[in-house]
Amino acid sequence: MSTLSSVVIPVHNAPASLSRCLMCLALLLAPFYWPASAISLLITIALNHRFYRFLARKRGLWFAIRSVPLHLAYVLYSGAAFVVGCVKARGRHAAEAVHGLQ
Numbered sequence: 001m002s003t004l005s006s007v008v009i010p011v012h013n014a015p016a017s018l019s020r021c022l023m024c025l026a027l028l029l030a031p032f033y034w035p036a037s038a039i040s041l042l043i044t045i046a047l048n049h050r051f052y053r054f055l056a057r058k059r060g061l062w063f064a065i066r067s068v069p070l071h072l073a074y075v076l077y078s079g080a081a082f083v084v085g086c087v088k089a090r091g092r093h094a095a096e097a098v099h100g101l102q
Helices: 011-029 034-047 049-059 061-099
Strands: none
Touching: 034 049, 034 061, 049 061
16 A cells, blocks of 8 residues: 655656646645735745747747646646645545544
């Protein structure tokens, strides 16, 4: 059985993973501290600049600009799904420990 401690993020994906976590945190803080949302948005766009450059090269600048909101939505929901998955796995692991099902 896989545990939460066995989750390994490759080094080349670490900045993208960090930006996903920052966006999720900023979403929670947005009503109270909107600069956090703006900063995490800019960090996420900066970390993915090569992807946007690729889109601009292949399909044009206008296509790349229109893809940014969709890509940010993808980053947000994939980060949220990761957090939900980790919480569920942690909860299941804790329940198994309580009931002695290890």
